[in-house]
Amino acid sequence: MAVCTGCSLLCDDIEVSIDGRRITKTKNLCRKGFGRYRSLSSDRSVPKVDGKQVGIDAAISRAAEMLRDAKRPLLFGWSCSTLEAQRKGIELAKRTKAIIDDTSSICQGEIVEMVIRGEIPTCTLDDVRNYGDTLIFWGCDPSSSHPRHMSRFSYFPRGEKLQRGHEEDRTAFLIDIRASPTAKILSGNFVQIPPGGDADLIDAMLAVLDGKIPRVRDKKAMIAMMNTLKKADTGVIFPGLGLAYSLRGRMDRLKALVDRLNEYTKYNVIPMVGHYNMRGFNQLLFDETGFINRVSFADGIDHGPMYSVVEASKSCDLAMVVGSDPISSLPAGIAKALARVPMITLDPHRTLTTELSRVVIPTALSGIEAGGSALRMDGVRIGLDPIVKSEYPSDEEALSMILGAI
Amino acid sequence: MVSAMEIYQLTPKLNCKKCGLPTCMAFAVALLAREKQIEDCTPLLEPKYEAKLKKLREVMAPIAGATETGLIIHDERCYGCGNCVVACPVNVANDPKGSAIGLGPKSDRVILVVEDGVVKCLNPKECRRFGPNRILCNLCTATCPSKAIEFV
Numbered sequence: 227m228a229v230c231t232g233c234s235l236l237c238d239d240i241e242v243s244i245d246g247r248r249i250t251k252t253k254n255l256c257r258k259g260f261g262r263y264r265s266l267s268s269d270r271s272v273p274k275v276d277g278k279q280v281g282i283d284a285a286i287s288r289a290a291e292m293l294r295d296a297k298r299p300l301l302f303g304w305s306c307s308t309l310e311a312q313r314k315g316i317e318l319a320k321r322t323k324a325i326i327d328d329t330s331s332i333c334q335g336e337i338v339e340m341v342i343r344g345e346i347p348t349c350t351l352d353d354v355r356n357y358g359d360t361l362i363f364w365g366c367d368p369s370s371s372h373p374r375h376m377s378r379f380s381y382f383p384r385g386e387k388l389q390r391g392h393e394e395d396r397t398a399f400l401i402d403i404r405a406s407p408t409a410k411i412l413s414g415n416f417v418q419i420p421p422g423g424d425a426d427l428i429d430a431m432l433a434v435l436d437g438k439i440p441r442v443r444d445k446k447a448m449i450a451m452m453n454t455l456k457k458a459d460t461g462v463i464f465p466g467l468g469l470a471y472s473l474r475g476r477m478d479r480l481k482a483l484v485d486r487l488n489e490y491t492k493y494n495v496i497p498m499v500g501h502y503n504m505r506g507f508n509q510l511l512f513d514e515t516g517f518i519n520r521v522s523f524a525d526g527i528d529h530g531p532m533y534s535v536v537e538a539s540k541s542c543d544l545a546m547v548v549g550s551d552p553i554s555s556l557p558a559g560i561a562k563a564l565a566r567v568p569m570i571t572l573d574p575h576r577t578l579t580t581e582l583s584r585v586v587i588p589t590a591l592s593g594i595e596a597g598g599s600a601l602r603m604d605g606v607r608i609g610l611d612p613i614v615k616s617e618y619p620s621d622e623e624a625l626s627m628i629l630g631a632i
Numbered sequence: 633m634v635s636a637m638e639i640y641q642l643t644p645k646l647n648c649k650k651c652g653l654p655t656c657m658a659f660a661v662a663l664l665a666r667e668k669q670i671e672d673c674t675p676l677l678e679p680k681y682e683a684k685l686k687k688l689r690e691v692m693a694p695i696a697g698a699t700e701t702g703l704i705i706h707d708e709r710c711y712g713c714g715n716c717v718v719a720c721p722v723n724v725a726n727d728p729k730g731s732a733i734g735l736g737p738k739s740d741r742v743i744l745v746v747e748d749g750v751v752k753c754l755n756p757k758e759c760r761r762f763g764p765n766r767i768l769c770n771l772c773t774a775t776c777p778s779k780a781i782e783f784v
Contacts (some may be wrong), residue, residue, distance in 0.1 A: 239735045252749070257711065257750070258711075260712060264741075369777035370711070373714075374713055376713065376715060377714040377715045377734055378714070378734040379734060383718055383734030384733055391774075411777050524637055632744050
């Protein structure tokens, strides 16, 4: 059995047939995971320095040289690396007095931080399968982002206490701004809200819980939904990026709702983390510094919004990107600022970021070519075993070599 | 997906009974259920119905790959999410330690499996829709987010 590192579900029931380095057949992989496995032989990166192909050792020693000379380096990415590589990354940040940030600062950071700090209750996905009878998918579309979420853990499977699965024992609501593919499955319990309407909906939900008339168009449906939520044995809220962006800076609203629901019954929150080990990096950095992202080691440990990739890309003099493609995914203005800075990129594949980097260090594809461990979206540790040999080092090995060469 | 009425519009509408059925409408229904072939309608092969025959072959082409139960999988639409695999009542009954609890199938008697990121139908004879005493179960189509599974 192999583990899929296509998303943060880290499905560990994957069967793969291999012929040499070629994947011949896979079982149980969703289309997203299959894409990850298929990428084994497509668009792989090669070691480069200043656009010229070199040996891996030359690329590593050049990267170490650049990091040694940098005054204010930024180390970014980390969500697609194993825990072992992330640990090395934090060590490197300390050694080079760098700013370290991961994709959570532009993603689910606020919610993950609340979960890690214990401000809102959480549980594991196995608990959801066995006991989670009332689910709320909020601002997310698991069918597209985490295709096996509903079938493997949350809605469809039979659980220890929920033998009739979705047919009778489970109720799931979807709150979203658009009729996503998931809305086709949960069409009877789909609450469509206007963009940015999440806080108003929370107010309406709290109003019903306080016995007041909610300020929404369909008052009866809202009251019926809240009655169902109150009757749950174990409820779980899955906040997605939609909610994270809409409630940015106002996460106390979500906390107020979860606290209020917990007065009636047990409600947990599991953020729909995207990259396969974002939760792992957040947990490691939190254990090390007390913050989940946006940390500077320049003068002791400092934390703040000025150390997010968005701000730091304008002030840093070197960027090292590990397993991420910020030039493609960040807004054009920020990507342009980052592209002006000399970049070192560690990535198994060719991306827009590797194309614009001074130094490219190709790495093994974690979970397929390199082993280690990672934290699933609910914080459960999953071991990864390599199934194919790689000619390039893993992220962990490459970072160790850089650390040794500095 | 083509309907029996659309097929009927493309028959000669002679009710000649040469196919062994009483009416052209009955033939259209039998054709959709794959109990009859287009060639069983001999008048349709005459030159004057050439255009209708061509159109009928066109509309019948998408359902040519249907299983005995009428199941069609549109590979290009499938997400490989496995909702159908886990929701299928036969999969659950035949594979209580695998697909019933959300894992990959562990029994070889399951109907639906996900291979190479796309759902595949393995044992259509196990399906509730198979045979004359069929139940019109639709859990695999109802749980599909992308409408990648259809029944004829």
